[in-house]
Amino acid sequence: xxxxxxxxxxxxxxxxxxxxxxxxxxxxxxxxxxxxxxxxxxxxxxxxxxxxxxxxxxxxxxxxxxxxxxxxxxxxxxxxxxxxxxxxxxxxxxxxxxxxxxxxxxxxxxxxxxxxxxxxxxxxxxxxxxxxxxxxxxxxxxxxxxxxxxxxxxxxxxxxxxxxxxxxxxxxxxxxxxxxxxxxxxxxxxxxxxxxxxxxxxxxxxxxxxxxxxxxxxxxxxxxxxxxxxxxxxxxxxxxxxxxxxxxxxxxxxxxxxxx
Amino acid sequence: xxxxxxxxxxxxxxxxxxxxxxxxxxxxxxxxxxxxxxxxxxxxxxxxxxxxxxxxxxxxxxxxxxxxxxxxxxxxxxxxxxxxxxxxxxxxxxxxxxxxxxxxxxxxxxxxxxxxxxxxxxxxxxxxxxxxxxxxxxxxxxxxxxxxxxxxxxxxxxxxxxxxxxxxxxxxxxxxxxxxxxxxxxxxxxxxxxxxxxxxxxxxxxxxxxxxxxxxxxxxxxxxxxxxxxxxxxx
Numbered sequence: 001x002x003x004x005x006x007x008x009x010x011x012x013x014x015x016x017x018x019x020x021x022x023x024x025x026x027x028x029x030x031x032x033x034x035x036x037x038x039x040x041x042x043x044x045x046x047x048x049x050x051x052x053x054x055x056x057x058x059x060x061x062x063x064x065x066x067x068x069x070x071x072x073x074x075x076x077x078x079x080x081x082x083x084x085x086x087x088x089x090x091x092x093x094x095x096x097x098x099x100x101x102x103x104x105x106x107x108x109x110x111x112x113x114x115x116x117x118x119x120x121x122x123x124x125x126x127x128x129x130x131x132x133x134x135x136x137x138x139x140x141x142x143x144x145x146x147x148x149x150x151x152x153x154x155x156x157x158x159x160x161x162x163x164x165x166x167x168x169x170x171x172x173x174x175x176x177x178x179x180x181x182x183x184x185x186x187x188x189x190x191x192x193x194x195x196x197x198x199x200x201x202x203x204x205x206x207x208x209x210x211x212x213x214x215x216x217x218x219x220x221x222x223x224x225x226x227x228x229x230x231x232x233x234x235x236x237x238x239x240x241x242x243x244x245x246x247x248x249x250x251x252x253x254x255x256x257x258x259x260x
Numbered sequence: 261x262x263x264x265x266x267x268x269x270x271x272x273x274x275x276x277x278x279x280x281x282x283x284x285x286x287x288x289x290x291x292x293x294x295x296x297x298x299x300x301x302x303x304x305x306x307x308x309x310x311x312x313x314x315x316x317x318x319x320x321x322x323x324x325x326x327x328x329x330x331x332x333x334x335x336x337x338x339x340x341x342x343x344x345x346x347x348x349x350x351x352x353x354x355x356x357x358x359x360x361x362x363x364x365x366x367x368x369x370x371x372x373x374x375x376x377x378x379x380x381x382x383x384x385x386x387x388x389x390x391x392x393x394x395x396x397x398x399x400x401x402x403x404x405x406x407x408x409x410x411x412x413x414x415x416x417x418x419x420x421x422x423x424x425x426x427x428x429x430x431x432x433x434x435x436x437x438x439x440x441x442x443x444x445x446x447x448x449x450x451x452x453x454x455x456x457x458x459x460x461x462x463x464x465x466x467x468x469x470x471x472x473x474x475x476x477x478x479x480x481x482x483x484x485x486x487x488x489x490x491x492x493x494x495x
């Protein structure tokens with residue numbers, strides 16, 4: 001698997017798009033940090049960017065990479081290599097190269113600004129960890145969609161819709177639900193519902209780490225009670241881990257009976 | 261020895277194999293798989309490689325079931341129909357990579373020379389023409405010593421000189437006692453080099469035998485008209 005991973009990784013690190021992705025974070029980081037000169041504001045701005053962008057890029061790259069390397073995958077499938085090895089290698093190759101662009105693109109400006117000697121270091125690390133998690137999760141989700149859809153246009157559309165649903169529509173429905181049933185105690189429900197969406201989960205996780213939960217009122221207090229504690233953090237990270245592992249397991253299962 | 265036992269395969273509603281039984285001995289020789297588009301040639305080949313999984317029945321390689329197995333592919337060199345490689349790698353890197361994956365000794369240098377690929381070694385695969393890609397594909401397939409070669413439309417996109425090179429290459433491999441299984445649309449190629457023909461129509465074997473036998477059966481004197489005759493009789 002390591003070999004396939006290496007080749008996917010080195011193939012991707014030479015792709016122009018990966019550099020764009022890196023450059024985007026790098027430049028935005030420089031601009032936001034050095035022009036604004038406020039570390040915590042920059043971190044908050046980056047939450048909003050990362051929460052939307054890492055899943056989108058993971059989804060788009062995932063689905064494009066899968067379809068694009070289809071014939072090459074066929075070449076590999078004819079070699080004496082296990083099927084699961086090939087796809088795990090490609091999955092980790094892609095996820096790691098995207099994560100590297102993201103972490104380096106964002107990390108370098110923050111380190112230049114002096115994050116290492118600042119109190120915000122933990123929040124910054126939280127930002128990176130969540131971004132990496134979201135990348136892995138959405139790459140594996142899009143690999144699953146690509147495996148299920150032979151038709152590339154349809155696969156692409158499903159992948160973008162999935163992103164749209166989790167990044168935008170889910171929140172809308174969530175809000176509607178809260179408004180419609182606001183006479184009932186909904187804190188448990190809200191807590192549960194947010195774990196079903198990795199984007200929401202990541203957002204809440206970082207927001208609460210930033211100690212701005214007071215702005216969120218009573219529900220915020222409930223969330224703070226849950227997510228703010230060591231146990232809450234632990235459980236959320238476990239759920240994020242499940243979000244990363246389960247799609248990969250489904251992919252491996254699906255692969256056994258897939259025709260190429 | 262490759263063996264299909266009561267194999268069924270459907271793609272959606274389209275049934276490709278219905279109770280296919282076939283055995284191909286690996287005692288050396290060239291076997292051509294012929295048939296019109298959609299007759300199941302590529303599916304047959306991909307089933308042997310484990311890329312297509314049959315719905316029912318089993319496929320055996322040297323008496324061992326191939327499902328979820330992978331080691332047996334060490335014995336097979338495969339040339340796919342369409343060659344598309346990761347665009348960012350160079351030809352040289354791709355060859356090194358496949359060598360690295362197979363862990364077998366390879367004689368790529370001779371083949372690179374034969375197909376005049378030396379000027380392209382440091383070029384990225386994305387800028388190569390279709391014919392050059394096919395030559396790279398051929399080098400990747402023929403550079404290892406394996407008992408069996410499976411070639412899916414090997415002549416696609418080749419210029420006449422390279423086609424002759426390819427033919428010679430196949431014949432050389434045969435001399436070494438290898439089994440070569442290939443599909444083609446070009447009847448003259450099949451007629452020229454193959455020892456045995458398998459004619460597929462809608463996933464069923466309609467003829468299997470030597471060139472002489474098909475001529476005799478259809479009372480024709482070339483492969484093209486023999487095949488046409490079988491097709492006419494079908495209708």
